[in-house]
Amino acid sequence: xxxxxxxxxxEFMDRWTSKSYQLMLVVGPxxxxxxxxxxxxxxxxxxxxxxxxIADPTDLFGNKITSNPTRAVEYSFYTTxxxxxxxxxxxxxxxxxxxxxxxxxxxxxxTVKLFYRERPSMEVKIKLKFELERRxxxxxxxxxxxxxxxxxxxxxxxxxxxxxxxxxxxxxAENERGWVGLFFGAIILLFIGLFGMTILRSTSKDxxxxxVEVLLASVxxxxxxxxxxxxxxxxxxxxxxxxxxxxxxxxxxxxxxxFTDIFDPSNYEGMQFATDVKNDILLNSSASRYNMFxxxxxxxxxxxxxxxxxxxxxxxxxxxxxxxxxxxGATAGSESDGQQFIIPIxxxxxxxxxxxxxxxxxxxxxxxxxxxxxxxxxxxxxLINVSIGVTTSGIFQIIFSFLFLLFNAFVFLAIAARLFKxxxxxxxxxxxxxxxxxxxxxx
Amino acid sequence: MIHIDQxxxxxxxxxALSDVSLTIPSGQIYGLLGPNGAGKTTLIRIMxxxxxxxxxxxxxxxxxxxxxxxxxxxxxPEERGLYKSMNVNDTLVFLARLRGLTKxxxxxxxxxxxxxxxISSWAKTKIEALSKGMAQKVQFxxxxxxxxxxxxxxxxxxxxxxxxxxxxxxxxxxMRADGKTIILSTHNMKSVEEIxxxxxxxxKSKLIAEGKVHALRExxxxxxxxxxxxxxxxxLANALWTEFELIDTKEIGENRFQIVVxxxxxxxxxxLASNLMGKLKLEAIEKRLPSMQEVFLELxxxxxxxxxx
Numbered sequence: 001x002x003x004x005x006x007x008x009x010x011e012f013m014d015r016w017t018s019k020s021y022q023l024m025l026v027v028g029p030x031x032x033x034x035x036x037x038x039x040x041x042x043x044x045x046x047x048x049x050x051x052x053x054i055a056d057p058t059d060l061f062g063n064k065i066t067s068n069p070t071r072a073v074e075y076s077f078y079t080t081x082x083x084x085x086x087x088x089x090x091x092x093x094x095x096x097x098x099x100x101x102x103x104x105x106x107x108x109x110x111t112v113k114l115f116y117r118e119r120p121s122m123e124v125k126i127k128l129k130f131e132l133e134r135r136x137x138x139x140x141x142x143x144x145x146x147x148x149x150x151x152x153x154x155x156x157x158x159x160x161x162x163x164x165x166x167x168x169x170x171x172x173a174e175n176e177r178g179w180v181g182l183f184f185g186a187i188i189l190l191f192i193g194l195f196g197m198t199i200l201r202s203t204s205k206d207x208x209x210x211x212v213e214v215l216l217a218s219v220x221x222x223x224x225x226x227x228x229x230x231x232x233x234x235x236x237x238x239x240x241x242x243x244x245x246x247x248x249x250x251x252x253x254x255x256x257x258x259f260t261d262i263f264d265p266s267n268y269e270g271m272q273f274a275t276d277v278k279n280d281i282l283l284n285s286s287a288s289r290y291n292m293f294x295x296x297x298x299x300x301x302x303x304x305x306x307x308x309x310x311x312x313x314x315x316x317x318x319x320x321x322x323x324x325x326x327x328x329g330a331t332a333g334s335e336s337d338g339q340q341f342i343i344p345i346x347x348x349x350x351x352x353x354x355x356x357x358x359x360x361x362x363x364x365x366x367x368x369x370x371x372x373x374x375x376x377x378x379x380x381x382x383l384i385n386v387s388i389g390v391t392t393s394g395i396f397q398i399i400f401s402f403l404f405l406l407f408n409a410f411v412f413l414a415i416a417a418r419l420f421k422x423x424x425x426x427x428x429x430x431x432x433x434x435x436x437x438x439x440x441x442x443x
Numbered sequence: 444m445i446h447i448d449q450x451x452x453x454x455x456x457x458x459a460l461s462d463v464s465l466t467i468p469s470g471q472i473y474g475l476l477g478p479n480g481a482g483k484t485t486l487i488r489i490m491x492x493x494x495x496x497x498x499x500x501x502x503x504x505x506x507x508x509x510x511x512x513x514x515x516x517x518x519x520p521e522e523r524g525l526y527k528s529m530n531v532n533d534t535l536v537f538l539a540r541l542r543g544l545t546k547x548x549x550x551x552x553x554x555x556x557x558x559x560x561x562i563s564s565w566a567k568t569k570i571e572a573l574s575k576g577m578a579q580k581v582q583f584x585x586x587x588x589x590x591x592x593x594x595x596x597x598x599x600x601x602x603x604x605x606x607x608x609x610x611x612x613x614x615x616x617x618m619r620a621d622g623k624t625i626i627l628s629t630h631n632m633k634s635v636e637e638i639x640x641x642x643x644x645x646x647k648s649k650l651i652a653e654g655k656v657h658a659l660r661e662x663x664x665x666x667x668x669x670x671x672x673x674x675x676x677x678x679l680a681n682a683l684w685t686e687f688e689l690i691d692t693k694e695i696g697e698n699r700f701q702i703v704v705x706x707x708x709x710x711x712x713x714x715l716a717s718n719l720m721g722k723l724k725l726e727a728i729e730k731r732l733p734s735m736q737e738v739f740l741e742l743x744x745x746x747x748x749x750x751x752x
Contacts, residue, residue, distance in 0.1 A: 006540055014528065210524025214585065217491040217518040218541040220510070425493070438455075 011231025181387030185380030203329025331423035450499035
């Protein structure tokens, strides 16, 4: 074990001193934060600063839009006729970002034109549509019916059907949370893919530069294999932790200093009201989903359970997949050989995503249950199940799934050790299944 | 002492070693000779525990070879290999620690060897920046850095210039003087004659000869003599008459020659001397020991004939 530790340390230091690793350590989280920044910036664009002029020559709206305005749009009224050219070129209108043309036909054709200087974000469009539509509704109720506005709203409200599982009537297991599990699962798969290839390349390199014969004269092949897997795995975990640290710090800075409005729930009060009336457009809007994810990520995921399960499955899946990458690296005739064997492994990695969708959309289906135990997909499926919510029976399922994955990791590491031992000193051949089976049978 | 008993190994049903038994005495330089594919590298890899034998055992100082012996063995493989991206010092410290040295001892030992080979200035140089000869030196140090009792070297002199060949040979002799046992596989017969005490000759997976170098050469004596004299070649022809055959002639000065003659029939060294005396001005007569190259070729040829029969 001492030698495995020495080899693991060397592998770790090899990555650590590699310029590309150091670069990715810093550049990786920066790229993610820059990407997130632009995502938030884009989503935030014009939200609190859009100034809209309502050109309402007949004073149909009565200088009023809503009694509960959102912060995203600021309305002003202009009760004289205004055409878009005058708005575009007139100096006194420069302060406005858009104007809405209201005329008396609106009550018949329910159509208005909105002229903008810069295309508003989807979120702002939805708010504008929502608020103008509600104002037009109020006017129409007043003019054409004897109903009160509250009564009308009550009538208009669509039938709400709650689909509830008889085994989970309180709907504790919410599918939306599953996306967080999918995200965590994707991180595992990303790191397995990246560092699996590192294992393969490192083994092939040791083999091609012949250092492996020197090493095998002082360590057992299984010690060498384990040392390499652990060393490269530690560098993966270290990179993951550094990334997590930088990203968390970055997101906190975003929250506290840059995008304070986005994380303020009061910002979404109007939108929340909109969901109450089941406005379909709003329900399907990116803004609504965005709000939902902030809610999910910050409030509704049990990280006390999620993180330990994440690291357990991360480690077990890494060892499991590493055995395959190590085997290919050790048995391939050259560094370029073995490509044909990588494709099936990556296909199995991608199968995890399919398993993830199955777990989100049909968590009780046969396939979803199968994927929870299938070692190639267990990490992804289990993390989704955990993020959705764990019941008592679910805990046993997770434990069994983990133990089964661990068992498979040991079995495949043992197989990999045999292939490693028999293949590592052979070079220049073309790897094929026949050779693999021969080496597998050989003691 | 290493005792190898009935060792066999095959790859895909092709024998690489067949029932090989030999004893390697301690404190000696032991040469493993044989043509390519004879099984030398397989034997070396089994001794280094890189491969497992199908049959047979190896005992080191009376104990079965095991992982406990890793620290007692040093190995220089034929195909050299080091981590190219590591520097010389880190590589050697890492390999020394794998052989059981503590970090402190490993660093001290690496310093000692780098100074001894006058390459301390390379300590921080990356392996990939070294020339082939420089890398060979580092690889040699990697094999000896942990002061092993048994040193196994596969073609240790290949890739070295004549100066470094001398350096390595003198180092090997010095290690032998310190009581270390050195096992080397080589095709360089001159170095075998120069430094090996014992040799074993492998051919087609079998051991066909084993013994002390001098004894093997003596055994292969073929009745040839080296004669140095002053005089002329006509007088020599008269002296040899039909009893000795002239094999080789070399002029080594003005009217001075060195010849090689081979006896015919039952003629003896004394008869040659008495034939030449008085007819030529003799400087020296000696039995010519066959070179290891000749011994090697003769033994292989004999084995081939035996196999054909």
